[in-house]
Amino acid sequence: MPSLTRRQQQILDHIRREQEQAGNAPTLAEIARHFGFRSLNAVSEHLRLIRQKGFLEASTGRARSLRIVSPLQRFRQRVADIPVFGSIPAGLPQERTQEAKGCVSIDIGTLNFKPTPRTFALEVRGDSMVGKHIIEGDLVVLEHGATPKPGDVVAALIDGESTLKTFLTRNGKPYLKAENPNYPDLLPAQELVIQGVLRLVVRRAR
Amino acid sequence: MPSLTRRQQQILDHIRREQEQAGNAPTLAEIARHFGFRSLNAVSEHLRLIRQKGFLEASTGRARSLRIVSPLQRFRQRVADIPVFGSIPAGLPQERTQEAKGCVSIDIGTLNFKPTPRTFALEVRGDSMVGKHIIEGDLVVLEHGATPKPGDVVAALIDGESTLKTFLTRNGKPYLKAENPNYPDLLPAQELVIQGVLRLVVRRAR
DNA sequence: TGGCATACTGAATGCAATTACAGTATTTCA
DNA sequence: TGAAATACTGTAATTGCATTCAGTATGCCA
Structure with a gap:
């Protein structure tokens, strides 16, 4: 050129x-x-x-x-704006985008799935998912309303806080597992509100 | 509304x-x-x-x-287009954006730094960085030409392949360390070409 | 040093586009 | 059930904007 x-x-x-x-x-x-x-x-x-x-x-x-x-144009894809919630309230993240705390914009090619109005992001607190290489400060993009497959990481509402767990099934029964040896949690999934299924992790260098 | x-x-x-x-x-x-x-x-x-x-x-x-x-507009920031290289050739990634294999578009707020024409992305192969929770398939965004601080993750050219290592100094001398117990590498940094300093990690759910 | 590309002034033409005004169905809901 | 909001048709005025033609000045380079 x-x-x-x-x-x-x-x-x-x-x-x-x-x-x-x-x-x-x-x-x-x-x-x-x-x-x-x-x-x-x-x-x-x-x-x-x-x-x-x-x-x-x-x-x-x-x-x-x-x-x-x-020169990058031919690769360029549509960019999606995903709301970032500080913490999720007890209810579900509906159309209440006004409560968003920020916004992540990523092209849908990298996202690897088509975002919906129920796609949202959270900042990770705690180290319950180190086993899956998700650490404190990471930004996780989740899809609300999607049905998790065994092995998927999901955000569940436990004691009023949304926490990341791995979704598994044993004998046809779904349960949640924390990916940290220090927290050998094993919770029946049915009693919990699953807020979203993990779709993307973004980590900023500090 | x-x-x-x-x-x-x-x-x-x-x-x-x-x-x-x-x-x-x-x-x-x-x-x-x-x-x-x-x-x-x-x-x-x-x-x-x-x-x-x-x-x-x-x-x-x-x-x-x-x-x-x-409603997300007020949070919305400028979106940067970062070229994704499949593998970096022996030379440096200059203005040769035509060789890009793809493109990641992310807003600069999430990026947490202002991208330059020397910002680029790579897909991670191998497990040399599991200790830093970077795994195979992750997309890493790097800044070419930036001077790494001790503890930073860098991409270095080793045997014609760009590999992720942690940049450290001991007795004032810089060296590179692999974050995997199976590879106890410890290389003098001066003899190596550092291609970029890690700025962002993106992991797509599979 | 002459020619060519760049970097402009100035004026004019005409379609592109918004806006305004005057109406007519159709739906909604108090 | 009747008034107000929605969802249109049709015409016209007026400005927004791109395009074209005719020039002038300047720097570059072979």
């Missing part, structure tokens, strides 16, 4: 910024105003060259149709 | 789809055409109500300025 001139790079950067901030691409006139150009043709010409070099796409005659082409 | 009527929801969904697919929001005429409306005012009126209920924003007189308001 050929490289851009300084001016062209500036313009491309400006389009990217505007795109991210305003939510839609700027018009030629807006770009011209930003750079102090008194002629639209200045912008028009720059865009033509940037487009020619493959860094930008646009549909002719379409307002605000500038789209930035990144 | 009040709820939308069926029709309003359909229109909002359509705007979202178009937005994601085409890269910019549809015009009133385009929406009308899609739904078979013969009058623009039908769309105009719907948009007015959806906007009034707080699910949509737009600037007056601005073409294609429709923006969807999500």
